[in-house]
């Protein structure tokens with residue numbers, strides 16, 4: 354169990370020397386190579402390592418998180434899964450959460466952060482992969498305020514909208530939001546509320562953009578390059 358009182362200061366340089374700028378779905382820079390700039394100080398504070406995982410609906414966040422867990426042993430917390438679990442448990446917020454998800458909107462931050470908080474504070478893990486969070490500036494601010502922590506790094510799975518729509522419509526997991534109407538709304542919400550957060554982390558030098566087109570293994574090779582550079586995470 355843990356509690357962090359203060360935020361970490363930025364610790365990863367975003368000025369790697371062999372980076373090429375690719376035009377991708379949302380025009381973020383892709384980190385293509387980490388050959389010379391290995392961060393020397395990965396962790397500055399006493400709290401756990403926190404990696405936020407962002408990307409539009411169906412961009413492959415959950416799929417890649419499963420591979421990260423398997424290869425690097427981080428504890429995976431999917432905000433969407435925590436909310437779906439809350440619906441299934443018939444909690445007092447269940448109906449509100451269900452209706453919000455059906456509408457493709459964002460659940461109030463206090464609800465989501467308190468679910469994440471419960472998981473993190475009852476875990477002995479020292480490294481968390483927080484998938485699908487923060488979805489908005491409000492989410493981000495609430496996490497910082499309530500948890501007193503910031504992510505160490507942020508992975509962004511950058512995927513063209515058409516590909517995301519195809520993946521969601523073929524997912525076949527019985528999710529109430531896997532239909533064309535909701536996915537269109539989720540894409541609008543993603544662009545309006547989540548892209549600004551992604552930009553925020555890019556400005557803070559914490560964002561690692563992954564080109565989310567290709568096979569699952571090809572995409573994971575880019576993730577591996579990020580984690581290879583962050584030696585401390587794997588120890």
Ligand SMILES: Nc1ncnc2c1ncn2[C@@H]1O[C@H](COP(=O)(O)OP(=O)(O)OP(=O)(O)O)[C@@H](O)[C@H]1O
Pocket residue numbers: 408409410411412413414415416417433485520521523524525565566567568569572
């Ligand atoms: N690289 C890929 N190529 C083709 N299909 C993929 C790829 N990665 C994931 N998928 C499939 O696309 C669907 C969506 O993937 P996933 O659930 O990982 O996305 P997500 O980003 O977590 O979406 P959401 O935000 O809706 O939870 C799944 O059916 C998954 O098997």
Ligand SMILES: Nc1ccn([C@H]2C[C@H](O)[C@@H](COP(=O)(O)O)O2)c(=O)n1
Pocket residue numbers: 410431432433434436453454457458459460461465484485486487488492530539
């Ligand atoms: N921070 C979050 C994460 C998720 N939700 C809601 C709204 C999403 O459409 C839905 C599914 O999430 P996913 O499994 O796609 O990550 O859950 C939210 O309101 N806030």
Ligand SMILES: [Mg+2]
Pocket residue numbers: 414415431433485
């Ligand atoms: Mg997911």
